[in-house]
Amino acid sequence: MVDYDPRTSTGIPTEPVGSMPRPAKLQEAYAAYDEGKIDKAALEAEQEAAVDDTLARYEATGAPIISDGEQRWSSFATYPITDTLAGTGLAPSLGPGGQFFAIFADGHGRQLPKLVKGPFEYVNYAADSLKKSIGKTRTPMKQAVIAPSMLALLYPLRDPVEGYSREDFEAKLIDECEKDIRLAFDAGAARVSVDFTEGRLATREDPRNPWTGAGLLPHFIELINGVMARFSPEERTKIGIHTCPGGDRDSVHSADVPYNNLLPEMFKINAGYFLIQLASEREKDPVYESIGEHLRTDADGVRQMAYLGVINPGNPRVESAEEVADRLVRAADFIDRQQIGSTDDCGFSPFSIDEKPNHGSPDYAREVAFQKITNRVAGTRMAAERLGVS
Numbered sequence: 001m002v003d004y005d006p007r008t009s010t011g012i013p014t015e016p017v018g019s020m021p022r023p024a025k026l027q028e029a030y031a032a033y034d035e036g037k038i039d040k041a042a043l044e045a046e047q048e049a050a051v052d053d054t055l056a057r058y059e060a061t062g063a064p065i066i067s068d069g070e071q072r073w074s075s076f077a078t079y080p081i082t083d084t085l086a087g088t089g090l091a092p093s094l095g096p097g098g099q100f101f102a103i104f105a106d107g108h109g110r111q112l113p114k115l116v117k118g119p120f121e122y123v124n125y126a127a128d129s130l131k132k133s134i135g136k137t138r139t140p141m142k143q144a145v146i147a148p149s150m151l152a153l154l155y156p157l158r159d160p161v162e163g164y165s166r167e168d169f170e171a172k173l174i175d176e177c178e179k180d181i182r183l184a185f186d187a188g189a190a191r192v193s194v195d196f197t198e199g200r201l202a203t204r205e206d207p208r209n210p211w212t213g214a215g216l217l218p219h220f221i222e223l224i225n226g227v228m229a230r231f232s233p234e235e236r237t238k239i240g241i242h243t244c245p246g247g248d249r250d251s252v253h254s255a256d257v258p259y260n261n262l263l264p265e266m267f268k269i270n271a272g273y274f275l276i277q278l279a280s281e282r283e284k285d286p287v288y289e290s291i292g293e294h295l296r297t298d299a300d301g302v303r304q305m306a307y308l309g310v311i312n313p314g315n316p317r318v319e320s321a322e323e324v325a326d327r328l329v330r331a332a333d334f335i336d337r338q339q340i341g342s343t344d345d346c347g348f349s350p351f352s353i354d355e356k357p358n359h360g361s362p363d364y365a366r367e368v369a370f371q372k373i374t375n376r377v378a379g380t381r382m383a384a385e386r387l388g389v390s
């Protein structure tokens with residue numbers, strides 16, 4: 001593990017979630033690759049160019065910790081199982097036509113593949129792409145990975161898979177998530193966060209999407225704690241959990257679900273820190289209050305940190321540094337200032353194919369995202385000075 005002190009440059013720690021919009025040119029290359037018009041080497045050359053651009057612009061924000069923007073991934077949830085969203089490079093145990101992960105507020109959905117046979121294993125680990133990126137920058141890097149609870153949705157809700165029980169599948173998911181995290185640390189990640197967007201969605205009870213009404217939240221938390229139990233308290237200070245109401249095509253899937261369906265349960269996860277969507281929340285004080293109440297000082301040996309969302313990736317309006325600082329200072333009325341960090345509400349484009357309609361284009365959305373991150377960092381530093389946190 002690399003040495004990284006999250007307070008060094010900003011006093012209050014600040015960290016992104018992970019993804020960046022893929023440049024239009026890269027999105028076109030994904031489509032051409034799916035159609036067989038270009039080969040994998042040509043796709044990888046575009047991914048490489050997008051990573052180079054992402055890292056250079058990330059460094060220019062002054063952020064103490066950055067990511068490669070997941071430019072080589074099909075999505076935050078599907079990178080271990082397929083090379084592209086259209087299914088090129090799909091894991092051999094999977095087939096098309098699984099459950100909808102989510103149906104978003106604008107009406108579009110994202111469907112998962114489904115498990116058709118055992119045994120299951122990842123075809124890509126997060127470290128595979130991190131290894132290609134980490135030598136390109138001297139700024140510490142974080143890595144996001146997907147939670148076992150998301151991939152549990154690959155197993156059909158009602159029909160068992162012949163010869164491969166749900167229990168066997170889920171035990172394998174815990175093993176694979178542990179491996180994904182360890183390989184990322186081995187590759188040099190300073191911190192690893194686990195994407196848990198399905199947490200809030202799990203209490204939505206959307207009749208169009210049956211798994212959301214199946215009461216799965218406690219089980220999801222059990223699965224993630226199965227992963228956490230594999231790590232020491234020291235390791236878990238560097239392992240986070242990300243919650244959000246989704247982010248795709250500038251739309252959300254569970255912003256209307258009461259946050260308190262999730263928050264008291266979520267902090268039962270024995271992770272060291274949480275990246276919590278909040279900037280796009282209409283009523284922020286009750287959320288700060290709930291976090292202050294439920295954030296734990298001893299989660300199986302770690303003192304939890306709450307990284308509060310101060311940037312909304314779905315809205316092109318750039319938050320000012322003062323606004324970021326004001327929000328963090330306000331949050332300190334409810335949450336111990338030593339347990340506060342800052343983050344973006346979500347990745348800026350969790351899925352590789354995303355036209356970012358509120359922004360007009362993915363290329364413009366990239367410009368906006370880096371301005372937002374610059375202000376997140378500056379505003380966090382201002383808040384640390386005002387609160388006397390160093």
Ligand SMILES: [Zn+2]
Nearest residue numbers: 197244346347
């Ligand atoms: Zn998110």
